Amino acid sequence: MAKANTYLNFPGTTEEAFNFYKSVFGGEFTFLQRFSDTPEGNNLPEADRAKIMHISLPIGEGTMIMATDSLESMGQKLTVGNNVYVCLSADNEAEADKLFYGLSQGGKIEMPMEKTFWGSYFGSFADKFGICWMIDCPLETQA
Template identity: 35%
Template sequence: MSIRMNPYLTFDGRSKEAVHFYEKALGGQVLGIMTFGDMPADPNHPVTEEMKDRVMHALLKVGDTELMFSDTFPGMPYQPGGDTVQIAIHPEEEARAREIFSALEDGGQVVMPLQKTDWSPLYGIVKDKFGVTFQVNVPGEQPQQ
């Protein structure tokens, strides 16, 4: 039996902005964005004007990984960011790692600058403008077994 997992990011009305930001920063491809207004009308669950433009589900393909997105309902509790879950990115080239880190840093905050570590020729941590924390890690030489 195989299993796949992927990050699912939730925002308070900023999912469209986030999807396009990550599309550019990570070199991804938007595969779809569906808003609550795109859904068929249901008189039992009416969608307010405020909800129509919020993202019900969006999908961004980055390499072999899929990132999914949605917005909260207006007025629902929302706590951005947090450090309990981080997204690790492993570009093979240092130049690409620097590009990604720089793009994520725009409007965000560097937690640990890109630098050589014991396990990587280039590693750093950045919290982006949406409060999502990324670890950018260029894989180092793997010891021979």
């Protein structure tokens, strides 16, 4: 069954926020990728390249908080309501599709389910009640 984690969007302050959270929760970041490390990183303004594309911090047994910087240069606009997502981690693509297509009915799809450059089968949407969701299935966990 899927695991639920919290995904946060920040207006360019992800690194500062997560260093603060790390000082409170302890532990180490399990993943940190900057926009400069992505396939389109060189096409971004210089000031945005060092921003955080994805970061993860475990905060307890099987639970983590994750985040990204929302970049206006990429057409992203951060507003209250889209700055917090529920991220469901599925065990396989079939489960990911079931969750995605079930929860997104009547909602607004941001990114359809697809295989990504970071090694996941992933999609995101706001449901018909305005709740933002991410469905993630790491491809290396599949047989």
